[in-house]
Amino acid sequence: MKYRGIAPTAAIAGVFLLITTTLWTQQAKVPGKAFKTCLFPTADLSTTDEYREYRSIISDQLRVELRNSGFTIVPREQWEPARERQSIPVGELYRGDRAVELARQVDAEIAVISFYSVEDRQLVLEIKCYDVAQNALVSGVFKSARVNLSVYNVIAEAVAELIPRIRLIGPPPSLDSPVVEKIALVSKDEGMEIYLGDQGFVGRITNGQLLLPPIPFAIDSKITIEKRKSSYHSGGETIKLKDPEMLIELKPLRKQARSATELNWTMGQLLGFGLAQRFYLNPDSFFLAGEHYFYVQHNFSDSKPVFHHDLRVLVGGYLFSGPHAALRMNLTTGLGMIVTYFGLADQPMYADFYWNVINSAFEVNFRRYMLYVRMEQKYALGAGPAHILERGWISVFGEGPSTVTFGVARKW
Amino acid sequence: MVKRLLMITLLLLCAFFLSTCDLVVTVLSMSPFPAYLAQAVASVDMRADIEKFLGDDYSDWESDVYVLRNSTREQVFLVVRKNPGPQMVYVFDTSLNLEVSHRVDTHRRIGLVEALDENFVVGGGQFDGNDLSPMNLSEEPYPPISEDTWQKYTFAHGGSNYIVWSDPNQLGCTKYNSGWGSPTPGSPSPPIKMDGDVRLAGLGYEPDLVDPVLGGTITPVYLFIFGRDGDRDGGYLYIIRTDASEYPSPSYSYDLVTDGLSNGRTSSRVRDVEDRHPFLYTRKGVVVGSRNRGTFRLVGLEGDVIKSFYITSDERTPFDFDIDGEYYYVFNQATLRLYKAETGF
Numbered sequence A: 001m002k003y004r005g006i007a008p009t010a011a012i013a014g015v016f017l018l019i020t021t022t023l024w025t026q027q028a029k030v031p032g033k034a035f036k037t038c039l040f041p042t043a044d045l046s047t048t049d050e051y052r053e054y055r056s057i058i059s060d061q062l063r064v065e066l067r068n069s070g071f072t073i074v075p076r077e078q079w080e081p082a083r084e085r086q087s088i089p090v091g092e093l094y095r096g097d098r099a100v101e102l103a104r105q106v107d108a109e110i111a112v113i114s115f116y117s118v119e120d121r122q123l124v125l126e127i128k129c130y131d132v133a134q135n136a137l138v139s140g141v142f143k144s145a146r147v148n149l150s151v152y153n154v155i156a157e158a159v160a161e162l163i164p165r166i167r168l169i170g171p172p173p174s175l176d177s178p179v180v181e182k183i184a185l186v187s188k189d190e191g192m193e194i195y196l197g198d199q200g201f202v203g204r205i206t207n208g209q210l211l212l213p214p215i216p217f218a219i220d221s222k223i224t225i226e227k228r229k230s231s232y233h234s235g236g237e238t239i240k241l242k243d244p245e246m247l248i249e250l251k252p253l254r255k256q257a258r259s260a261t262e263l264n265w266t267m268g269q270l271l272g273f274g275l276a277q278r279f280y281l282n283p284d285s286f287f288l289a290g291e292h293y294f295y296v297q298h299n300f301s302d303s304k305p306v307f308h309h310d311l312r313v314l315v316g317g318y319l320f321s322g323p324h325a326a327l328r329m330n331l332t333t334g335l336g337m338i339v340t341y342f343g344l345a346d347q348p349m350y351a352d353f354y355w356n357v358i359n360s361a362f363e364v365n366f367r368r369y370m371l372y373v374r375m376e377q378k379y380a381l382g383a384g385p386a387h388i389l390e391r392g393w394i395s396v397f398g399e400g401p402s403t404v405t406f407g408v409a410r411k412w
Numbered sequence B: 001m002v003k004r005l006l007m008i009t010l011l012l013l014c015a016f017f018l019s020t021c022d023l024v025v026t027v028l029s030m031s032p033f034p035a036y037l038a039q040a041v042a043s044v045d046m047r048a049d050i051e052k053f054l055g056d057d058y059s060d061w062e063s064d065v066y067v068l069r070n071s072t073r074e075q076v077f078l079v080v081r082k083n084p085g086p087q088m089v090y091v092f093d094t095s096l097n098l099e100v101s102h103r104v105d106t107h108r109r110i111g112l113v114e115a116l117d118e119n120f121v122v123g124g125g126q127f128d129g130n131d132l133s134p135m136n137l138s139e140e141p142y143p144p145i146s147e148d149t150w151q152k153y154t155f156a157h158g159g160s161n162y163i164v165w166s167d168p169n170q171l172g173c174t175k176y177n178s179g180w181g182s183p184t185p186g187s188p189s190p191p192i193k194m195d196g197d198v199r200l201a202g203l204g205y206e207p208d209l210v211d212p213v214l215g216g217t218i219t220p221v222y223l224f225i226f227g228r229d230g231d232r233d234g235g236y237l238y239i240i241r242t243d244a245s246e247y248p249s250p251s252y253s254y255d256l257v258t259d260g261l262s263n264g265r266t267s268s269r270v271r272d273v274e275d276r277h278p279f280l281y282t283r284k285g286v287v288v289g290s291r292n293r294g295t296f297r298l299v300g301l302e303g304d305v306i307k308s309f310y311i312t313s314d315e316r317t318p319f320d321f322d323i324d325g326e327y328y329y330v331f332n333q334a335t336l337r338l339y340k341a342e343t344g345f
Helices: A010-023 A053-068 A076-085 A096-105 A150-166 B002-020 B022-029 B047-054
Strands: A036-039 A110-119 A122-131 A136-146 A182-186 A193-196 A200-204 A209-211 A222-228 A235-240 A245-249 A259-266 A272-282 A286-297 A306-319 A327-342 A350-365 A369-380 A392-394 A403-411 B040-045 B061-069 B074-082 B087-092 B098-104 B120-122 B125-127 B132-134 B153-157 B160-167 B170-176 B198-205 B220-228 B234-243 B270-274 B280-282 B285-290 B295-299 B305-310 B319-321 B327-332 B337-342
Touching: A036 A053, A036 A096, A053 A110, A053 A122, A053 A150, A076 A096, A096 A110, A096 A122, A122 A150, A136 A150, A200 A209, A259 A286, A259 A369, A272 A306, A272 A403, A306 A350, B047 B074, B047 B087, B047 B098, B061 B327, B074 B337, B153 B198, B160 B198, B198 B280, B270 B285, B270 B295, B280 B319
Parallel strands: A036 A110, A182 A245, B061 B319
Antiparallel strands: A110 A122, A122 A136, A182 A209, A193 A200, A193 A222, A222 A235, A259 A272, A259 A403, A272 A286, A286 A306, A306 A327, A327 A350, A350 A369, A369 A392, A369 A403, B040 B337, B061 B074, B074 B087, B087 B098, B120 B125, B125 B132, B153 B160, B160 B170, B198 B220, B220 B234, B234 B270, B280 B285, B285 B295, B295 B305, B319 B327, B327 B337
16 A cells, blocks of 8 residues: 555655655665554553543554554454463553564564653653564654643644654665656746755755755655745645656745735626725735725616715735635725715715624635625714714615625735 | 627627616616615705704604695605604695695694695694694594504595594494585494404595596595514505495495405405505505515506515605606605605606
8 A cells, every 4th residue: 555545734744755854864764555563552650540541542542543644553363362472461561672572473563652651640651663673663752741631632742743753664665666866846936945844945946947956755755845935925835756857847836915906896886896905914814905986876767876985994814724725715894984976966975984894705816816705794873974874784675685795806 | 890890789789688677777776875866856955944843852753754645736745753742744846845834733643644625634734735724523533632543544535535444353434524524424334344464554546537447437445455474574465446436334245355345356465565664556556565674566456566676774764655656755864855756667
C-alpha cells in the first residue's frame, strides 16, 4: 500500500518532507509500505489507581491514529503467546528492550510503547517508537500537564507529534530505488520565495524559474512547498513527483487586495445601480466600505419618477475561509441615509436614516474579481427633520424577504 | 451593417415586449419606498395646518382618508384625530385643493359615508358642501354613540339613505326617508340570514344604472362579506350583489354564504384576504387587502382576482379610492402630505 492512503494534509506532508530530508542519511526512510506495528498497552506508573482510565484513552488514541495513517497494527492475539512464553509481565511492556524483542518475534517492524504517571495531579506522559530491525529508538514524545480537561488535548498532541516520525521508519532505500534528480519550479511570480519543510528557504524565482537543490525524493512521493512574496498572500502547493526530472509550473500567488471597487444591483431598486469602494484594514479580511446606490422609482405611467440616493458606510469582515478560497462569506454592518427627491413639482427633498443591521454576502472569489450575492437587513430609524419611512424594517413588498443585492467587485 | 441593424431592432423589440409585460413592469416598479410616491400626480402639504391643530400634543394621533361622492362630484376628506382629543376634518376637491376644514369636538371615531344630495355624513355631523353641522339621527344604530360605527355602511337610492350593518347572524338595515331626517317605521329588519362567522366588511353601489336586460334603472348594492379562516388575520371574501329596491327588508331568505342567492349573484370565494383595511368598491373592481403586508388585490365582482399591487407596508397609512378606480388618495403621516396617485387599474 502506498502513502496515498495517508491523509494528505499540508501540515503532515510538510513534516514528512522535513523529516525525510533530515534523516535520510541516518535511517533513510522511504515511504512506501504499511508498516507492521506492535502497539503495546499503555502503562500506568502512578502510585495509585486513581488515574487508570487514561490507559485506555491513550492506547485508543494511538491505535486510531496509527490505523488512520496506514499502519498495520499487529493484533494482541499474535504477540500474546510469545509474551507468555517469555514470561514478560504486561506491566513491563513499557520497557523498550522487552517491547522490541516481542515485536521481532511476530515480524513487526515497529514497536510503540507508552506510559504515564500522575503525581500531585501532574500527568507525565511518554510515548516511544522503536525501529525493530535496527533495534533503535526512533522517536519519543514527552508531555506533561495538570490533570484537568486539557489532559485530553495533551494526549492528542503527543500522538499527533509522534505519527509523522514513525512514518520514517523502514529499511534504507536500495540503490536502484528511483529518485527524482531534478526539480525545476516555474512561476510568473518573479522574486517569489520558496520554502520546503524543514529545509526552510530554498530559493527565489528568478527569471521565471527556480532549480531546487538536489534532494533524493522518491518517485511518486509528494512534496509541499510554501510560496511567499511581498504584497501577496502566502500559499502552499503540494506536488506529486512522477518523473526523475520535474518541470513544475506553480500556481500564481494572489495579490493582497488593499481595496476593491464594487458595482451592484439590488432587488426592488433595479432602475439604478450601486457603486462602492472597500478599503481593507487587513488585506482581503477586514474592511471599511462606502457605497452609493442611485435608483429611480417609476411605475411607467404618466406620473413622475422619484429619485433615491442611498448612501451608506459599512464595516465588515470575512468568515471561515481565506483569500485563496473559491467561495467566501462576509458579514457587514453600518449606517446609511437615503436622499429622496421627486420629479413631481413642488415636492421637498427627504432624508431617511437607517441602520444597516447586518448584510451577509457569499462571494465567488476570482483572482481579480468577485461575484457576490448579498442579503441585506436595513432598519429605518424614522428620524430626522424630513423623512418618509417610519421606524421599521425596510423591505420590498412589506414582509417579504430581506433585500437581495447582486454585484461584482474588482480588487486592487 | 445590416446585421447590426437587425440586432438593434431585435433588442428594441425585446425591450418593448418586456416593457409591456406586467411582471417585468411590476418587478421594475418595486421599491422599498411606498408605491404611491412614484404614482403621485399631485400632493398637498398639510404640515402647517396639522401642526397648528395638534399643537403640543403631537406625539399620539391618527388619521383617516375618505373619498366620497354625491350626485355631482367626489370630494376627499382627511380626518386627523388627537389621541385623546378632538379631531379635524379637512375637505379637498379631487385636485387636492383644500376647500374647508372643520373641528369636531368629540374623540369618538367618525365614519364618513356617502349619501344623497349634497350631504356627506360625518359621524355625528353632516357636511353640506360648505360646512359641518351637528346631525341628530333618531335611529339608534347609526351613527350617534355607537362603538361600531366603523362597521356600518350606507347607500342611497330613490331619494332615501340606507344604513346597512351585520349583527352576528344577520344583516340589518335602516332606511331614512328624506335625507337623514327619520328612519322608516319598522326598520331595522332581519332580512338576510348569515352564518355567525362572517360579517359585512364593506359595501359598494351604483345608483341608477340602466338594466341592459329589463330596461329601466336599477341600483345594484354589493355586499362584501368577510369570514375568518381561523387564524387572526386571514380570511375569505364573498361579493354579493343585491338590489337596492329591496331594502330595507329584502325578500332574500337564504343563507347568503352557504346557499347563495336564488338567482346566483354570489361571487366565488376569494381566499387569503385580510380585513385590516376596509374593502373598497371601484368601477374597476373591489380593492381587497391581502395577507402579504402592504399588498392589495383588485377583485372582480365575480370574485376573480384581476391584479395584485403594492401601496405601502406602513399599516398606519390611510387611503381610499375614487369610484372610477383611476386614482387613490393616501396620507403619509411622516411627511404630513396628502397624495393623489394613479392606480394603474
